[in-house]
């Protein structure tokens with residue numbers, strides 16, 4: 001039970017944003033005497049209109065979970081002991097400063113996990129990373145959307161200019177490697193995403209899914225094409241060639257804003273529907289028909305997600321997804337792929353991103369935006385020599401289960417001189433930390449979507465207060481990061497970075513005031529004009545001025561269900577004109593990777609079984625298996641196999657099957673289904689809780705499972721981005 005806040009007694013209902021996935025649903029939490037009575041969809045939320053998924057109710061389980069850490073813990077010979085915050089910060093400061101002065105910033109690394117972007121504490125991360133002085137930065141981005149960010153930067157000039165499907169107005173939606181029926185939508189934040197997709201069909205439009213599995217989303221679409229894993233680039237390239245051949249390329253206003261159209265046509269000419277049919281497993285006639293359907297649709301959105309990014313040709317694939325939207329005249333146009341105008345101007349706040357300025361020490365993989373691909377993290381820890389990583393700080397990440405070659409990652413983390421985790425659980429990763437610093441429960445802090453706001457399919461703003469008073473002597477993520485920033489930055493605590501910008505606002509007035517400054521100076525703010533020019537320091541003054549008409553924290557407090565800010569608006573042309581930039585259709589980074597694709601076209605071994613991933617609506621990556629409500633029932637950690645493959649390999653439904661690769665082997669029950677393409681085996685990631693020392697009682701007892709990433713090879717990456725090949729790796733499948 002938690003202490004009720006005074007506000008709580010006045011009302012038994014609390015309205016907030018569910019922070020668990022990208023959908024940003026509004027929830028209505030009924031509570032009494034510090035306990036949660038029920039969690040339902042908030043019908044008055046203009047963005048989600050009452051929709052939620054089964055995970056929303058697990059917010060209660062997360063809040064009440066006895067395994068969730070409440071105090072800092074330190075690892076000692078006999079196990080874990082609770083220590084005070086001061087003791088924890090002192091010890092961390094001493095150790096990290098010592099390693100930094102002995103070995104330099106190269107010896108320090110940081111890994112930022114996925115929930116880092118699901119908290120406004122994201123604003124405190126850049127100063128923390130600078131203060132830590134870690135030269136080697138990693139995050140879950142390189143096992144996720146990195147290829148899309150590189151494509152954004154290469155084509156549009158900024159990594160955060162994410163095109164999102166204008167779901168409410170489009171008439172043709174092509175989904176490549178995404179399963180919103182399970183994920184609730186990704187790189188497209190949409191309350192009730194499947195309702196919106198249903199809307200396309202109800203308006204007479206069409207939805208087509210390209211996926212090696214006939215997914216829950218495919219079942220709700222007009223058409224589904226099985227594609228052999230890792231071969232989408234070839235399919236999309238053939239569609240481009242076909243559009244040129246049929247003279248249906250239609251650039252509309254982008255005519256004068258692109259360059260390299262002829263070079264693009266020539267580079268992709270070898271890929272025709274006929275030449276790619278064998279590798280993709282899609283008949284030439286179907287590729288041709290799809291190209292024509294997309295080109296002729298009045299308003300089409302061509303969208304790709306995890307299956308398109310985390311594969312051998314993730315870079316080339318995401319590039320062509322952008323290109324196809326341009327060639328069909330659907331970029332930045334109502335009903336096509338558009339750009340959000342979020343209440344906090346993230347494009348202005350974030351840097352555009354730089355490609356390849358740094359290379360990893362051991363394997364020479366390129367950095368993007370100062371960040372290295374996580375596929376090299378373990379080897380950078382395990383390979384001796386100057387620049388070897390000796391200390392690691394993780395924030396909301398579980399790389400042992402979520403990055404390739406998990407067993408090697410396990411060994412690497414155990415070999416570190418020092419490790420700190422900012423996390424709520426003792427799990428597969430954090431069990432290696434010397435100290436774990438836990439933030440409060442998500443219901444004990446305020447919330448606003450910051451990092452995900454550029455992904456909204458309709459503009460909206462919402463801020464939620466804390467439901468419960470945080471326990472005495474507890475810290476929120478941003479407070480932990482701020483304390484570490486103060487301790488680790490330059491001399492005397494208040495270093496260079498502390499004296500300026502957002503960090504200074506946070507330090508003096510708190511995170512919510514920092515959000516207020518950004519809201520007021522954002523595109524809808526009371527001081528929007530100021531935001532256009534002012535430096536961060538002069539923006540601070542904005543909070544002290546009287547209210548104008550626009551958005552401010554005060555206004556959002558007065559609208560607990562959120563405020564609708566209207567449909568997406570065209571903006572890319574104006575941005576490009578301002579940047580004096582044209583869109584290069586064939587950037588050099590992709591051109592340089594084309595020979596690799598040409599080689600694959602001739603060398604591809606179609607006889608090998610290939611493994612792909614799978615998500616379930618009641619699961620969330622690796623960290624929500626400790627809720628009995630979510631994991632109960634038959635195990636979902638199964639290997640989906642086509643009955644023909646099973647018969648050939650002598651594998652019966654439900655029998656154990658072994659999957660093996662260069663780096664390891666796992667065993668799990670087979671589940672036979674013709675929903676998966678022959679030659680493909682589908683396995684969910686995020687399991688593997690059976691490891692010793694993990695303190696997740698429900699997950700261990702009810703949903704341990706093997707970890708898919710124990711067989712995913714860390715040496716296999718997309719050459720452009722260094723993103724791990726989580727989908728499409730060749731694997732040996734056998735009966736046990």
Ligand SMILES: Nc1nc2c(c(=O)[nH]1)N[C@H]1C(S)=C(S)[C@@H](COP(=O)(O)OP(=O)(O)OC[C@H]3O[C@@H](n4cnc5c(=O)[nH]c(N)nc54)[C@H](O)[C@@H]3O)O[C@H]1N2
Pocket residue numbers: 021022114144176177178179180182183184185186210211212213215227228229230231232305306307308311612613614615616617618619620621727728
């Ligand atoms: N319930 C739930 N929701 C989640 C999450 C979760 O774990 N559980 N995770 C969240 C996160 S971090 C993310 S990034 C998003 C992900 O959101 P999505 O990308 O929508 O989710 P996935 O289920 O991973 O969908 C990937 C699809 O790609 C297919 N695929 C695999 N290989 C290929 C290929 O080579 N080509 C093609 N065309 N398709 C391929 C897979 O079969 C799968 O259906 O979901 C978020 N939401």
Ligand SMILES: Nc1nc2c(c(=O)[nH]1)N[C@H]1C(S)=C(S)[C@@H](COP(=O)(O)OP(=O)(O)OC[C@H]3O[C@@H](n4cnc5c(=O)[nH]c(N)nc54)[C@H](O)[C@@H]3O)O[C@H]1N2
Pocket residue numbers: 112113114115119140143144306395396397398399401402403422423424425427439442477613614620621622623685686708709712726
């Ligand atoms: N094979 C395969 N591997 C995959 C994927 C796949 O499809 N297939 N998907 C990839 C994708 S898309 C992603 S995003 C990554 C995710 O990779 P990670 O981000 O490394 O892993 P998560 O499972 O999201 O773990 C989140 C961690 O944050 C902690 N946590 C939760 N909430 C909070 C909080 O509020 N504050 C703090 N400080 N900690 C918190 C949890 O306890 C957990 O340790 O996995 C990737 N790995």
Ligand code: SF4
Pocket residue numbers: 018019020021022023024025051052053054055056184
């Ligand atoms: S879809 Fe589910 S997990 Fe995602 S925000 Fe909505 S309720 Fe939360």
Ligand SMILES: [Mo]
Pocket residue numbers: 114144
């Ligand atoms: Mo992700």
